[in-house]
Amino acid sequence: MTKMARFSVPALLLALLVGLLYVGMQDIDRSLASPLIGLPAPALPPADEGAQALLPELDGRPHLVNFWASWCLPCLEEHPILMRMAGEGIPIIGVNYKDDPAAAERWLQRHGNPFAVILEDRRGSFAIDWGVYGVPETYVVDADGVIRSKRVGVVDRAFKEEHRALLLPGVDG
Amino acid sequence: MRRVLPLLLLAFCAAVGVAAANTAELPESVALSERDEARYERLVQELRCLVCQNQSVAESNAPLALDLRRIVRRMLAEGHSDREIKEFMRGRYGDFVLYQPPFNAVTALLWVGPAVLLLVAFLLWWRRLRTGVVVEDDDET
Numbered sequence: 001m002t003k004m005a006r007f008s009v010p011a012l013l014l015a016l017l018v019g020l021l022y023v024g025m026q027d028i029d030r031s032l033a034s035p036l037i038g039l040p041a042p043a044l045p046p047a048d049e050g051a052q053a054l055l056p057e058l059d060g061r062p063h064l065v066n067f068w069a070s071w072c073l074p075c076l077e078e079h080p081i082l083m084r085m086a087g088e089g090i091p092i093i094g095v096n097y098k099d100d101p102a103a104a105e106r107w108l109q110r111h112g113n114p115f116a117v118i119l120e121d122r123r124g125s126f127a128i129d130w131g132v133y134g135v136p137e138t139y140v141v142d143a144d145g146v147i148r149s150k151r152v153g154v155v156d157r158a159f160k161e162e163h164r165a166l167l168l169p170g171v172d173g
Numbered sequence: 174m175r176r177v178l179p180l181l182l183l184a185f186c187a188a189v190g191v192a193a194a195n196t197a198e199l200p201e202s203v204a205l206s207e208r209d210e211a212r213y214e215r216l217v218q219e220l221r222c223l224v225c226q227n228q229s230v231a232e233s234n235a236p237l238a239l240d241l242r243r244i245v246r247r248m249l250a251e252g253h254s255d256r257e258i259k260e261f262m263r264g265r266y267g268d269f270v271l272y273q274p275p276f277n278a279v280t281a282l283l284w285v286g287p288a289v290l291l292l293v294a295f296l297l298w299w300r301r302l303r304t305g306v307v308v309e310d311d312d313e314t
Contacts, residue, residue, distance in 0.1 A: 035267045098236070124240055131265035133223035133237050 034131050034150040041065070041141050042129040045095060045119040054117045062167050063091040065139040066115070066155075067127055069099040070107035072135045078154040082114035085160055090167045091116040097135045098124045142166060203246045216245050216255060219272050220262055229272065 036042070044065070047055055066082060068075040086092055094115030096104045101120060108115075121127050130139065133152070140149040140163050148166060151159050205213060214231070220241065222233035230238045230245070241262070248258050262270045274280045 033267065035264055124236070128240060128244065128265060131267075133266065 034147070036131055036139075036147045037150060039147060041139065041145050041147050043126065044093065045121045045126045047117065047119055051117045051119060058091050058093065058116065060143050061091055062140070062142045062169065063093060063116070064167070065093045065095060065130070065141055067095045067097045067121075067130070067132050067135050067137045069097045069135050070103040071099065072097075074154045075136045076111065078136055078138075078156070079111055079114065081155050081157065081160060083112055085167075086114040086116070088168065094118045095126065096120050097127055097132070098122065140166060143169075203243075203250045205246065205249055209249045212255060213246060213249055216249075216258060217242055219259075220245070221270050221272055223266055223270060226269075 064082075064085070082092060092115050094117070096118060098121070104118075104120075108118075124132075130137075131150075136154060138151045138155050138159070139147050142148050149163060217231035218229050220230040222228045222230050222235055222238040222241075224235040224237050225233050228235075228238075230241045232238075244261075245258055248261065253261075259271060263275075268274045268277075268280065274283065276284050
């Protein structure tokens with residue numbers, strides 16, 4: 001009996017530890033929770049005249065803030081989903097991150113423009129205030145201007161479905 | 174050749190080291206006092222580069238790491254304390270940005286776990302020594 005316990009107790013402890021480490025390893029999607037969730041969204045880059053006129057329309061409306069760049073391949077990958085969301089009436093603010101405006105313009109002309117407003121963050125300093133560490137990153141901002149969720153990397157259908165109710169209030173679906 | 178090879182390797186490593194140090198210096202334009210320079214070196218070692226997560230902000234050449242180094246320098250020049258700089262980073266990137274995570278409910282197990290395990294092991298060992306059952310037990314089998 002004591003011999004049995006002497007073997008099984010350490011074995012059990014080891015199994016527990018291995019289990020704990022295994023569970024810990026499952027968080028491989030780098031979805032490190034943003035400390036900004038639940039807080040008011042940081043300032044966006046200043047808008048040029050065109051964007052200035054469009055921004056008030058977003059006041060009090062839930063929207064997405066998508067950091068993207070023409071040099072970013074995953075941004076192209078998520079582009080169709082963004083187009084679809086824009087088509088459904090979800091306003092998306094596109095923050096063009098460390099990009100050449102001409103290249104960004106060409107990219108949008110070639111692939112289509114899902115953004116209600118486009119803002120420029122040439123040096124990437126605004127992105128740091130948002131806690132961005134690589135494009136694409138997408139934030140869900142509610143009607144009160146509070147960040148509700150963040151996606152690091154490509155936006156997919158699951159993301160779209162998850163936030164549909166918040167982003168499209170009053171639309172049943 | 175056999176003798177030359179280590180020398181060549183050494184020279185290569187040195188050259189790479191110098192090159193890396195040079196790129197690292199590029200964005201850091203703000204001049205700091207000697208004391209702040211030392212604080213800067215320590216701070217960037219303690220911050221994790223979020224892009225290549227196993228490197229510190231000091232080691233990484235990812236563009237984000239360059240940006241963060243620049244910010245640390247600027248904040249030091251502006252007279253911010255180490256704590257303020259770390260809070261700035263933590264407010265944006267979370268506990269993960271600090272190589273030494275703060276003690277809180279989430280990280281308690283991380284901090285206390287090893288000590289508890291060691292204590293348990295020590296207690297077990299001590300009990301075995303005191304009772305002395307083990308040796309006889311082993312001999313019998």
